[in-house]
Amino acid sequence: MELTHEQAQRWLLNFHGKVTDNKAYLSDLDQAIGDGDHGSNMARGTEAVKEKLASVTDESLEAVLKQTAMALISKVGGASGPLYGSAFMAMAKKAKETRDLSVLIEAGLEGIKHRGKADVGDKTMIDMWQPVATALKEGTFSQATIDQALLDVKPLKAKKGRASYVGDRSIGALDPGAVSSGYLFEALIEEVIA
Ligand code: ADP
Ligand code: MG
Ligand code: MG
Numbered sequence: 001m002e003l004t005h006e007q008a009q010r011w012l013l014n015f016h017g018k019v020t021d022n023k024a025y026l027s028d029l030d031q032a033i034g035d036g037d038h039g040s041n042m043a044r045g046t047e048a049v050k051e052k053l054a055s056v057t058d059e060s061l062e063a064v065l066k067q068t069a070m071a072l073i074s075k076v077g078g079a080s081g082p083l084y085g086s087a088f089m090a091m092a093k094k095a096k097e098t099r100d101l102s103v104l105i106e107a108g109l110e111g112i113k114h115r116g117k118a119d120v121g122d123k124t125m126i127d128m129w130q131p132v133a134t135a136l137k138e139g140t141f142s143q144a145t146i147d148q149a150l151l152d153v154k155p156l157k158a159k160k161g162r163a164s165y166v167g168d169r170s171i172g173a174l175d176p177g178a179v180s181s182g183y184l185f186e187a188l189i190e191e192v193i194a
Contacts, residue, residue, distance in 0.1 A: 029174050
Protein backbone atom coordinates (compact mmCIF):
# COMPACT_ATOMS: atom_id res chain seq x y z
CA MET A 1 0.00 0.00 0.00
CA GLU A 2 1.30 3.43 -0.99
CA LEU A 3 0.92 6.54 1.15
CA THR A 4 0.02 9.83 -0.56
CA HIS A 5 0.75 13.26 0.90
CA GLU A 6 -3.01 13.94 1.20
CA GLN A 7 -3.47 10.74 3.20
CA ALA A 8 -0.49 11.63 5.38
CA GLN A 9 -2.04 15.05 6.12
CA ARG A 10 -5.39 13.49 7.08
CA TRP A 11 -3.59 10.85 9.16
CA LEU A 12 -1.73 13.48 11.19
CA LEU A 13 -4.81 15.67 11.71
CA ASN A 14 -6.74 12.64 12.93
CA PHE A 15 -3.84 11.82 15.30
CA HIS A 16 -4.00 15.37 16.66
CA GLY A 17 -7.73 14.88 17.32
CA LYS A 18 -7.23 11.60 19.21
CA VAL A 19 -4.36 12.99 21.27
CA THR A 20 -6.37 16.11 22.13
CA ASP A 21 -9.44 14.07 23.10
CA ASN A 22 -7.31 11.81 25.31
CA LYS A 23 -4.88 14.38 26.68
CA ALA A 24 -5.91 13.89 30.33
CA TYR A 25 -5.85 10.10 30.01
CA LEU A 26 -2.32 10.12 28.53
CA SER A 27 -1.09 12.37 31.33
CA ASP A 28 -2.78 10.14 33.95
CA LEU A 29 -0.96 7.11 32.52
CA ASP A 30 2.30 9.07 32.71
CA GLN A 31 1.50 10.21 36.26
CA ALA A 32 1.44 6.57 37.39
CA ILE A 33 4.95 5.68 36.14
CA GLY A 34 6.53 8.96 35.01
CA ASP A 35 6.06 12.72 35.47
CA GLY A 36 2.50 13.18 34.24
CA ASP A 37 3.11 15.31 31.18
CA HIS A 38 2.74 12.96 28.19
CA GLY A 39 -0.76 14.18 27.32
CA SER A 40 0.17 17.86 27.42
CA ASN A 41 3.46 17.19 25.59
CA MET A 42 1.71 15.36 22.75
CA ALA A 43 -1.25 17.76 22.60
CA ARG A 44 1.16 20.69 22.23
CA GLY A 45 3.26 18.80 19.68
CA THR A 46 0.40 17.64 17.49
CA GLU A 47 -1.17 21.13 17.64
CA ALA A 48 2.13 22.45 16.25
CA VAL A 49 2.01 19.76 13.55
CA LYS A 50 -1.51 20.86 12.60
CA GLU A 51 -0.43 24.50 12.31
CA LYS A 52 2.67 23.57 10.32
CA LEU A 53 0.73 21.39 7.89
CA ALA A 54 -1.83 24.13 7.31
CA SER A 55 0.92 26.34 5.94
CA VAL A 56 3.05 23.76 4.12
CA THR A 57 3.39 24.78 0.47
CA ASP A 58 5.55 21.91 -0.76
CA GLU A 59 2.93 19.26 -1.49
CA SER A 60 5.07 16.15 -1.27
CA LEU A 61 4.98 13.22 1.13
CA GLU A 62 8.55 13.94 2.13
CA ALA A 63 7.69 17.54 3.05
CA VAL A 64 4.63 16.54 5.11
CA LEU A 65 6.66 14.00 7.08
CA LYS A 66 9.63 16.33 7.55
CA GLN A 67 7.52 19.28 8.70
CA THR A 68 5.80 16.96 11.15
CA ALA A 69 9.14 15.82 12.53
CA MET A 70 10.36 19.38 12.95
CA ALA A 71 7.19 20.54 14.69
CA LEU A 72 7.35 17.61 17.13
CA ILE A 73 11.04 18.08 17.88
CA SER A 74 10.68 21.81 18.48
CA LYS A 75 7.40 21.81 20.48
CA VAL A 76 7.40 18.67 22.64
CA GLY A 77 9.52 19.19 25.73
CA GLY A 78 9.76 15.58 26.88
CA ALA A 79 11.60 12.51 25.62
CA SER A 80 8.71 11.70 23.31
CA GLY A 81 9.36 14.77 21.10
CA PRO A 82 12.78 13.75 19.79
CA LEU A 83 11.61 10.12 19.60
CA TYR A 84 8.47 10.79 17.51
CA GLY A 85 10.53 13.40 15.67
CA SER A 86 13.17 10.81 14.78
CA ALA A 87 10.45 8.48 13.54
CA PHE A 88 8.98 11.09 11.19
CA MET A 89 12.41 12.31 10.08
CA ALA A 90 13.41 8.72 9.20
CA MET A 91 10.11 8.29 7.32
CA ALA A 92 10.72 11.56 5.44
CA LYS A 93 14.14 10.34 4.34
CA LYS A 94 12.71 6.99 3.26
CA ALA A 95 9.94 8.78 1.33
CA LYS A 96 12.59 9.96 -1.15
CA GLU A 97 12.87 6.31 -2.28
CA THR A 98 9.42 4.84 -1.72
CA ARG A 99 5.84 5.56 -0.61
CA ASP A 100 5.27 1.99 0.56
CA LEU A 101 3.53 2.28 3.91
CA SER A 102 5.10 -0.75 5.55
CA VAL A 103 8.60 0.31 4.49
CA LEU A 104 7.96 3.84 5.82
CA ILE A 105 6.69 2.61 9.21
CA GLU A 106 9.63 0.22 9.47
CA ALA A 107 11.98 3.16 8.85
CA GLY A 108 10.17 5.15 11.56
CA LEU A 109 10.59 2.29 14.01
CA GLU A 110 14.31 2.10 13.25
CA GLY A 111 14.55 5.86 13.79
CA ILE A 112 13.05 5.51 17.28
CA LYS A 113 15.28 2.56 18.17
CA HIS A 114 18.37 4.40 16.99
CA ARG A 115 17.51 7.62 18.82
CA GLY A 116 16.41 6.09 22.13
CA LYS A 117 18.74 3.08 22.25
CA ALA A 118 15.78 0.95 23.31
CA ASP A 119 14.34 -2.24 21.88
CA VAL A 120 11.30 -4.48 22.05
CA GLY A 121 10.41 -5.44 25.63
CA ASP A 122 11.74 -2.26 27.29
CA LYS A 123 8.12 -1.03 27.78
CA THR A 124 8.23 1.98 25.48
CA MET A 125 6.48 3.17 22.32
CA ILE A 126 8.64 0.60 20.49
CA ASP A 127 6.35 -2.08 21.91
CA MET A 128 3.56 -0.53 19.81
CA TRP A 129 5.61 0.37 16.70
CA GLN A 130 7.27 -3.04 16.34
CA PRO A 131 4.13 -5.23 16.21
CA VAL A 132 2.44 -2.71 13.89
CA ALA A 133 5.47 -2.65 11.55
CA THR A 134 5.56 -6.46 11.50
CA ALA A 135 1.82 -6.76 10.87
CA LEU A 136 1.95 -4.18 8.06
CA LYS A 137 4.75 -6.15 6.41
CA GLU A 138 2.83 -9.39 6.74
CA GLY A 139 -0.46 -7.85 5.59
CA THR A 140 -2.27 -8.63 8.86
CA PHE A 141 -2.45 -5.14 10.40
CA SER A 142 -5.77 -4.21 12.03
CA GLN A 143 -7.21 -2.73 15.24
CA ALA A 144 -6.55 -6.15 16.81
CA THR A 145 -2.79 -5.59 16.33
CA ILE A 146 -3.04 -2.42 18.43
CA ASP A 147 -5.27 -3.99 21.09
CA GLN A 148 -2.92 -6.95 21.45
CA ALA A 149 0.15 -4.69 21.70
CA LEU A 150 -1.51 -2.80 24.59
CA LEU A 151 -2.19 -6.10 26.39
CA ASP A 152 1.38 -7.22 25.79
CA VAL A 153 2.98 -3.99 27.08
CA LYS A 154 1.26 -4.11 30.50
CA PRO A 155 3.23 -6.93 32.20
CA LEU A 156 6.60 -5.55 31.05
CA LYS A 157 9.00 -3.82 33.43
CA ALA A 158 10.22 -0.47 32.09
CA LYS A 159 13.91 -0.44 31.19
CA LYS A 160 14.15 2.94 29.40
CA GLY A 161 12.94 6.47 30.05
CA ARG A 162 11.49 7.87 33.26
CA ALA A 163 9.31 4.83 33.89
CA SER A 164 12.50 2.79 34.43
CA TYR A 165 13.09 4.85 37.62
CA VAL A 166 10.05 3.30 39.32
CA GLY A 167 11.32 -0.24 38.66
CA ASP A 168 8.86 -3.00 39.55
CA ARG A 169 6.07 -0.43 40.04
CA SER A 170 5.89 -0.12 36.26
CA ILE A 171 4.75 -3.75 35.99
CA GLY A 172 1.04 -3.92 35.21
CA ALA A 173 0.81 -0.34 33.95
CA LEU A 174 0.26 0.84 30.39
CA ASP A 175 3.10 2.79 28.82
CA PRO A 176 1.87 6.26 27.83
CA GLY A 177 4.02 6.39 24.69
CA ALA A 178 2.73 3.00 23.56
CA VAL A 179 -0.83 4.28 24.06
CA SER A 180 -0.24 7.53 22.12
CA SER A 181 1.44 5.50 19.36
CA GLY A 182 -1.66 3.30 19.38
CA TYR A 183 -3.69 6.45 18.56
CA LEU A 184 -1.28 7.21 15.72
CA PHE A 185 -1.93 3.79 14.22
CA GLU A 186 -5.70 3.91 14.84
CA ALA A 187 -5.66 7.17 12.88
CA LEU A 188 -3.72 5.35 10.16
CA ILE A 189 -6.42 2.68 9.96
CA GLU A 190 -9.18 5.30 9.74
CA GLU A 191 -7.56 7.58 7.17
CA VAL A 192 -5.38 5.32 5.05
CA ILE A 193 -6.22 1.64 5.43
CA ALA A 194 -10.01 1.58 5.89
P1 ADP B 1 9.22 12.48 29.50
O1 ADP B 1 9.46 11.05 29.93
O2 ADP B 1 10.48 13.19 29.15
O3 ADP B 1 8.34 13.23 30.44
P2 ADP B 1 6.94 11.91 27.80
O4 ADP B 1 6.20 11.72 29.07
O5 ADP B 1 6.33 12.83 26.82
O6 ADP B 1 8.44 12.36 28.08
O7 ADP B 1 7.11 10.51 27.04
C1 ADP B 1 7.28 9.31 27.75
C2 ADP B 1 7.25 8.15 26.77
O8 ADP B 1 8.41 8.17 25.94
C3 ADP B 1 7.27 6.78 27.41
O9 ADP B 1 5.97 6.36 27.76
C4 ADP B 1 7.92 5.90 26.37
O10 ADP B 1 6.94 5.32 25.51
C5 ADP B 1 8.74 6.85 25.57
N1 ADP B 1 10.17 6.64 25.79
C6 ADP B 1 10.94 7.11 26.79
N2 ADP B 1 12.23 6.75 26.62
C7 ADP B 1 12.28 6.04 25.46
C8 ADP B 1 13.33 5.39 24.72
N3 ADP B 1 14.60 5.43 25.13
N4 ADP B 1 12.99 4.77 23.56
C9 ADP B 1 11.70 4.75 23.14
N5 ADP B 1 10.68 5.34 23.79
C10 ADP B 1 10.95 5.96 24.94
MG1 MG C 1 6.44 12.42 30.95
MG1 MG D 1 8.53 15.23 31.16
